Amino acid sequence: MPPSSSRQFAEISTSLRPTDAMVIMRRAVVLGGSMAGLLAARVLSDHADEVVIIERDGSEVGDEVRPGVPQGSQVHALLPAGQVQLERWFPGFTKEAVAAGAVLPRPERVQLHLNGARRHLPPPTGNPPLVTTRPFLEAMVRRRTMALDNIRFVHGRAEGLVFDGDRVVAARYLPMTGPDTPNAEPITEAADLVVDAMGRSSRLGDWLSENGWQRPPMRRMPIKLNYATALFARDEQVSDVDVVVSQTNAGNGRVARIGGINAVEGNRWIMLVAGYADDRPSRDTADFIARCRNDFPDAFGAIAEKGRMIGDVVTYHQADSRRRDFHELERLPAGLVVAGDAVASFNPVYGQGMTSATLHASGLSSYLRTNPDLRLPAREYFEKVRIVADAAWQVSTTADLGLPHVDGPYPPGYGFISWFGNRLLAATFSDPVLNQRLGAVTGMVAHPSSLVRPSTMLRTIRASLFSRAA
Numbered sequence: 001m002p003p004s005s006s007r008q009f010a011e012i013s014t015s016l017r018p019t020d021a022m023v024i025m026r027r028a029v030v031l032g033g034s035m036a037g038l039l040a041a042r043v044l045s046d047h048a049d050e051v052v053i054i055e056r057d058g059s060e061v062g063d064e065v066r067p068g069v070p071q072g073s074q075v076h077a078l079l080p081a082g083q084v085q086l087e088r089w090f091p092g093f094t095k096e097a098v099a100a101g102a103v104l105p106r107p108e109r110v111q112l113h114l115n116g117a118r119r120h121l122p123p124p125t126g127n128p129p130l131v132t133t134r135p136f137l138e139a140m141v142r143r144r145t146m147a148l149d150n151i152r153f154v155h156g157r158a159e160g161l162v163f164d165g166d167r168v169v170a171a172r173y174l175p176m177t178g179p180d181t182p183n184a185e186p187i188t189e190a191a192d193l194v195v196d197a198m199g200r201s202s203r204l205g206d207w208l209s210e211n212g213w214q215r216p217p218m219r220r221m222p223i224k225l226n227y228a229t230a231l232f233a234r235d236e237q238v239s240d241v242d243v244v245v246s247q248t249n250a251g252n253g254r255v256a257r258i259g260g261i262n263a264v265e266g267n268r269w270i271m272l273v274a275g276y277a278d279d280r281p282s283r284d285t286a287d288f289i290a291r292c293r294n295d296f297p298d299a300f301g302a303i304a305e306k307g308r309m310i311g312d313v314v315t316y317h318q319a320d321s322r323r324r325d326f327h328e329l330e331r332l333p334a335g336l337v338v339a340g341d342a343v344a345s346f347n348p349v350y351g352q353g354m355t356s357a358t359l360h361a362s363g364l365s366s367y368l369r370t371n372p373d374l375r376l377p378a379r380e381y382f383e384k385v386r387i388v389a390d391a392a393w394q395v396s397t398t399a400d401l402g403l404p405h406v407d408g409p410y411p412p413g414y415g416f417i418s419w420f421g422n423r424l425l426a427a428t429f430s431d432p433v434l435n436q437r438l439g440a441v442t443g444m445v446a447h448p449s450s451l452v453r454p455s456t457m458l459r460t461i462r463a464s465l466f467s468r469a470a
């Protein structure tokens with residue numbers, strides 16, 4: 001019998017560093033050099049003579065928002081499991097990030113608000129989270145990846161794959177001579193393994209179908225999420241908060257909203273206000289300030305009204321959560337794997353995207369360490385990715401099905417999942433053990449199935465009965 005999803009998830013998300021490097025291929029080519037591509041390249045550097053990253057933005061980007069990752073302007077939280085994996089693949093990462101200005105928030109300066117009420121239980125124990133902007137974090141990952149001497153970075157736009165029978169044997173790209181100026185002549189880069197890490201708009205499905213292969217089935221959940229974010233100069237006179245998260249769920253006259261404040265590098269705060277569907281924050285500064293003051297806890301209004309805004313309010317709309325189920329394909333070429341948002345991209349309010357990318361890389365590592373025959377489809381890898389994507393998808397879509405404008409698709413057993421989930425969430429306000437267990441799942445440290453163990457279920461039901469009797 002194959003090991004359970006929970007067991008496999010634990011193996012993938014281990015903090016233990018591999019001690020050996022087993023080279024099993026000559027060249028791996030990674031398409032896309034953002035979080036998923038960089039992490040995949042880091043892992044591949046242990047298993048290939050050479051790793052080539054093809055990225056249309058090039059490597060000469062600093063830690064500013066770049067065109068290929070426009071969401072980089074928005075608040076990006078790194079979940080506990082992501083931090084563990086970054087440390088696993090780049091030892092000393094946290095220390096280095098802090099030395100460069102990243103913030104490790106002090107517990108007394110962290111506030112969590114749910115439906116307008118402040119939670120007074122501490123966040124689940126573990127290392128303090130690393131808080132940065134997205135471009136800063138990615139730039140750190142890029143620096144560490146590019147320091148490996150068998151990784152080469154190519155400024156180019158991937159245009160397609162080259163097949164030989166049932167295998168992908170190369171990737172084709174147009175070299176770029178400027179930010180948006182590809183050369184006319186494509187180049188073919190031979191590869192034993194190609195990684196698609198081109199993000200949620202990856203065209204891999206088109207490339208597969210143009211070459212007679214099946215397109216992966218796509219699942220979508222329309223979430224209609226609207227973000228607006230602004231940076232502020234940090235100022236103790238204005239507020240002393242390091243991190244504030246405010247979540248309001250729909251129901252009892254409440255409108256579903258999420259807001260966040262993160263103290264980040266450069267002595268700044270990055271502040272987010274978000275709504276759904278027609279509740280759409282604009283780029284107008286007055287609208288941003290009014291939302292901060294009226295719809296969120298005090299720290300938002302204080303910073304928005306009294307703080308110094310740096311630059312403009314930047315908005316972002318994400319229409320859906322989506323995943324491509326490569327594991328369901330009957331026919332799949334060898335020499336090809338997919339990682340990051342190109343597999344699954346979720347409602348960003350749960351902060352799962354970058355952490356999933358780290359876990360896909362770790363799944364790739366555990367697949368390659370079995371010394372697989374690369375002339376066969378990488379089904380064992382896609383099974384690992386399915387387990388990671390399922391874990392994130394279950395958490396985010398179950399919560400999103402509670403939004404009034406989201407009407408499916410509902411998973412089997414949704415009625416019970418929702419009933420139990422609401423009781424568990426309520427119980428975490430008073431029970432530190434349940435708070436820790438739920439935090440491990442939302443932090444992607446533990447698989448969601450850990451929450452339906454008898455001990456957790458009994459504890460939740462007891463807490464629910466006790467609070468009703470009280």
Ligand SMILES: Cc1cc2nc3c(=O)[nH]c(=O)nc-3n(C[C@H](O)[C@H](O)[C@H](O)COP(=O)(O)OP(=O)(O)OC[C@H]3O[C@@H](n4cnc5c(N)ncnc54)[C@H](O)[C@@H]3O)c2cc1C
Nearest residue numbers: 032034035036056068076077158199340341348351353354
């Ligand atoms: C508003 C918003 C907020 C978010 N907040 C969080 C958060 O708090 N925490 C979190 O973990 N995640 C968050 N995410 C998700 C996170 O941004 C993604 O999960 C993460 O960036 C995925 O990394 P990736 O490498 O798979 O894809 P991307 O970061 O999208 O990168 C894709 C890369 O591929 C390159 N590329 C594309 N096509 C080509 C081509 N043809 N040739 C060469 N290169 C190509 C692009 O230039 C880019 O560098 C958020 C997302 C959004 C939209």
